[in-house]
Amino acid sequence: MSKPTSLNTQAVLSMKGSGYYSARTIGAKHAIESTLPLLAKAIENLPDLPVIKLADYGAADGGTSQYMWSELISNIRKTGNKKPIEILYTDLASNDFSTLFRTMQGMQGDSDYAYQTQHHDVFVHGCGTGFHQQLMASDTLALGFSATAMHYVSEKPCQISNHVHMVGANDGERAQFTKQAAADWERILLGRAAELASGGRFICMNFGIDEEGRYLGHTGGVTMFDRFNAHWAALRDDGTITADEYLRATFAQHYRTVDEFTAPFKNKNSAVSKAGLQLLSVTTRLTPCPFRVAYDNAPDDMTPAEFAASLIPTMRSWSETVFRTALEGRPETEVTAIVDKFYNAYEAEVASNPDGHAMDYIHIILEIEKA
Amino acid sequence: MSKPTSLNTQAVLSMKGSGYYSARTIGAKHAIESTLPLLAKAIENLPDLPVIKLADYGAADGGTSQYMWSELISNIRKTGNKKPIEILYTDLASNDFSTLFRTMQGMQGDSDYAYQTQHHDVFVHGCGTGFHQQLMASDTLALGFSATAMHYVSEKPCQISNHVHMVGANDGERAQFTKQAAADWERILLGRAAELASGGRFICMNFGIDEEGRYLGHTGGVTMFDRFNAHWAALRDDGTITADEYLRATFAQHYRTVDEFTAPFKNKNSAVSKAGLQLLSVTTRLTPCPFRVAYDNAPDDMTPAEFAASLIPTMRSWSETVFRTALEGRPETEVTAIVDKFYNAYEAEVASNPDGHAMDYIHIILEIEKA
Incomplete structure (x- = not known):
């Protein structure tokens, strides 16, 4: 019941005890909370409307952003502002x-x-x-927010032939993903442009590729997506999965570069600019992998095997669906056995030599205002 | 894919084919659609606000009212009104x-x-x-609607000693249910009074007791709740369930009378009147049990056993949870065996003599406006 503390070993270890979910998402939670200053600034400059409309896009179960919204709403009330607040949490229909x-x-x-x-x-x-x-009536939104939701492409433009993710795709495949992601990004921004009231803001943080070429799990050490690919390819090479199953494990994701994120704003004739959106700031941020931090800070308390056993589940939590889907058509027990084998192999690799393994987050944070 | 037809045997029989859910809820759907004229009238008199806010309270999965809202929204657009429409579906958090x-x-x-x-x-x-x-910002709602959702009391004031439902409770127990339901009704109305814009309307249809004393499954023939009670008591008497389990099967429901529904409006000093709500009309309506209608219209095509097998599932769909909950603490297989025995006994009774068995709906329909 205590307030989230700054990132430290103790917090991570106690989170591990208090539930798989919290442990898995503590990194996401810390990343979200890093945007609090931008959001607080937006709250100080709310459009003057009778209802304060807030929105959280791609919010999942709302858990990772709950503390942040709680703080912001308290801040609004502390200033004496008693206007009604309506907060809209959006996600796919299948969301919980x-x-x-x-x-x-x-x-x-x-x-x-x-x-x-x-x-x-x-x-x-x-x-x-x-x-x-x-998603709501035009010109009504005061403040929109989205965390780590917009790297999914609305449809996969192609399968990736020699890798599992666009970060490892060949030039032709990568171009197709880039094009799809640009079209999606324009639609996302035009939706927000319509919803936002004049003076309203949209703060979003998304997985992406920073100025140094870094991205999720690729920040100087071992590259996570390359290891996914290597272990998945190994299952093809030893006959566990077919060539087609190898191919079908293509993440429906695109990590946009800073240039890709900002292009619609730089072009004053773009539909996005014409719709009134302007970019106030763009920043990139590395959020250290909490499991790696915990391990580095307490090497005497944690074996490499324990570190591996803490790191792989967080990767598995969001990636497993891709590999399971690639195996569609097989009996459920076979699917489970294959994905277990896949993640166990990755975990064994980390346990045998933990050097360089981590899932640091790289976020591109955009502060957008409607004129 | 065809438009709902008026209640007739063919519709019911085809609904039976197209899915248990549709068959179970066709009566509810017809009852809802009977309110279309009231809702159409409300649509013609919408408050002049920039956004047309609609709400459906206790909407479940929205299926039974979907056709109605579809018609109303089409009507709004046909008049050339292009204002944005936001419709809020409400239910408990556990809703699908x-x-x-x-x-x-x-x-x-x-x-x-x-x-x-x-x-x-x-x-x-x-x-x-x-x-x-x-549930939303004050003075923003143009039209609220609720179908068959507000007969649940927010908490059970007591168990009912010699029956399963307040319609069979003794005077002291019934008074406790009446009091709880009156307090709930006031809170429901005050919530809507706050939400509604001036000139906005709230149309609700609820299970209740009409001027002739009729209520769900009690319209002149065999009384459904009395049969629930008789079969549940028989399980106690033959030792299948305990006296406590018998007692705990108390529906958390209250069927308000017309007087109970209208009392807050008649008293000009009530909190509801002071909040600006006024009653435009109250009507009561019997919606014939579609399974009974189908049987009566096609006696040569349906045996009494087939009729019983069509009727009991619709009763079971919404009542089973009460009996299952009364058996809490028993292993799941035992619970299932007991409730199967219970409904099978009721079905056997109907199959052996179908006379008078039916689940006619009795609804009290209120047309309320905020001054």
Whole structure:
């Protein structure tokens, strides 16, 4: 029930104890909280509308951003602003909205941040339509936010032949992903442009490629996606999976570069610029892998095998679906056995030599305002 | 994919073929559609606000009211009104919002009525907070609707000693349910009073007791709740369940009378009147049991056993949870065996003599406006 502390070994270790979910997402939570100053600045400059409309795009169960919204809403109320607040959490229709709604009412999760029950006139709504569309009435949104949700492409333009992710694709394949991601990004921004009131802001942090070419799990040490690819290819080479199953494990993701993120704003004739959006700032941020930090800070308390056993689950939590889907058509027990073998091989590699293994986050953070 | 037809044997029989859910809820759907004239009238008198806010309280998966909202939204657009429409579907946090969101986008169910995809500027949102609270910003709602959701009491004031439902409770127990239901009704109405814009309307239809004393499954023939009680008591008497398990099967429901529904409006000093709500009309309505109608219209095509096998599942669909909950603590297989025995006994009774068995709906329909 304590407030999140700054990133340190103790926090990580206690999170490990208090639940797989928290442990897996503590990195995401810290990354989100790094945007608090930008959001606080937006709160100080809210458009003058009768209702303060907030939105969290691609919010999943709302857990990782709950503390942040709780702080922001408290800040609004502390200034004496009593206007009604409506916050819209959006995600795909398949999202677990029940957990989200329970969490904000304090029926589940950390009730210290169940802000809906702590303030008057705070209303929590959900939306199960994808954020490539406009999701609320035009000119009503005061502040939109999105964390680590917009690296998914709306459709896979092709399979990647010799890798699992666009970061390892050949030039032709990469160009197709770049094109799809640019079209998606324009739709995402035009949706927000329509929703935002004049003076409203959209703060988003997304996985991407920074000025030094770094991206998730590729920050100077071993490259995570290359290891995914190597272990998946090994299963093809030893006959465990077919060549087609190897091919089908293509992440439906694109890590945009800073240039790709900012291009629509630099071109004053783009649809996005014409719709009134302007870029106030762009920054990139490395959030250290909390499992690596814990291991480096306490090498005497943790064996390489324990480190590996803490690191691989966080990678598995979001990547497993790609490999399972690639195996569609096989009996469930076979699928499970194959993906277990895959992650176990990666874990064994890390346990045998942990040097350089980590899943540092690289985020590109954009502060956007509607004129 | 065809438009709902008026209630007739063919519709019911084809619904039976096209899915248990549709068959179970066709009565509810017909009851809802009977309110279309009231809702159409409300649409003609919308408050003049920049956004047309609609709400459906206790909407479940939105299926039974989808055709109605689809018609109303089409009507709004046909008049040339292009204002953005935001519709908020509310239910408990545990509700299946994913099915609801998929349905309105045409990813599931009858895509003919996936109105979100058929019109510009129509936005579907959900809210997982109970409707005893205010659920959106004050003075923003144009039209609220609720079908068959407000007979649940927010908490059971007592168990009912010699029956399963308040309709069979003794005077002291019934008084406790009446008091709880009155307090709930006031909170429900005050929530809507806050949300509604001046000139906005709230149309609700609820299970209740009409001027002739009729209620769900009690319209002149055999009384459904009495048969629930008789079969549940028989399980106690033959030792299948304990006296405590008998007692715990108390529906957390109250069927308000017309007087109970209208009391807050008649008293000009009530909190509800002071909040600006006024009653435009109250009507009561019997919706014939579609399974009974089908049987009566086609006696040569349906045996009594087939009729019983069509009727009991619709009763079971919403009542089973009460009996299962009463058996909490027993192993799941035992619970299932006991509730199967219970409904099978009721079904055997109907099959042996179908006379008078039916689940006619009795609804009290209120047309409320905020001054």
